[in-house]
Amino acid sequence: MEEVWTTLASKTLVKDRWIDLRADQCRTPSGQEISPYYVLTYSDWINVVAITSDEHVLLTKQYRHAAGRVFWEIPGGGIDANDPDPCAAAGRELEEETGYRAGKIELIATFFPNPASHTNRLHTFLATEVEPVGTQLLDAGEDGLTVHRMPVGELIKKLHHGFLEQALHTSSVLTALLVSGRIGEIAP
Secondary structure: OOOOOEEEEEEEEEEOOOOEEEEEEEEOOOOOEEEEEEEEOOOOEEEEEEEEOOOEEEEEEEEEOOOOEEEEEOOEEEOOOOOOOHHHHHHHHHHHHHOEEEEEEEEEEEEOOOOOOEOOOEEEEEEEEEEEOOOOOOOHHHOOOEEEEEEHHHHHHHHOOOOOOOHHHHHHHHHHHHHOOOOOOOOO
16 A cells, blocks of 8 residues: 555645645654645646547637746646536637537546645547537636647657646647557657
8 A cells, every 4th residue: 555645734725716825744664743734726627639520729929927928838727616527628728719619539548746735636628520519608817719730740750859848738649640640659
C-alpha cells in the first residue's frame, strides 16, 4: 500500500467563482508536519483535439492575461455545473469556441495538470468528422478568440518548434495524434 499524507486541519483562505484556496496542515508518513500546505481547488476541464474530415486541426488564438499575450491553443474550457459529463462539456466547448460540431467525440486521456497543488483533472477528447454548424458563442473572457484550420501534417512539423506553448495543449495534441494513428509510436 502506498503511504499518503494525513490532513490534520484545513482552512479556506479565499473562495469565489474563480478561485478556491485552502491551507492544509499535513503529516507525512514519517511523521513530519507541513503547515501551511496550499491547495487550489478547481473544477475539471477539457481539451478538444478537433480534426475535420479533410484532415485539418481546429486551433484557436486567444489572449491570456497572466502571460500578457496571445497563444495558439486547442478548444477547451471548464466543465460547467450544467454539463452532465466531461464529454458533453467537450462538445459544448467545441461548438461555443469554434462554431463547429463533431460527428464523433471520444475521451482519450485524463491528466492531472499539477497534482502538487491543484485538485483538478484535464480530460482530453479527440473529435472527428468536425463540421461548421454556426457561429461562436464566446464568454466575456474569450473576447477576441479566433478560429483557425491547420493541416495535421503542418501542425506536426510546428510542434517540433514549440508552436503550442501550453504544455497541456501540447500533451493533448500529441496524445490524440498517437491514439488516432496520425503519428507513429514513440520509440522507448
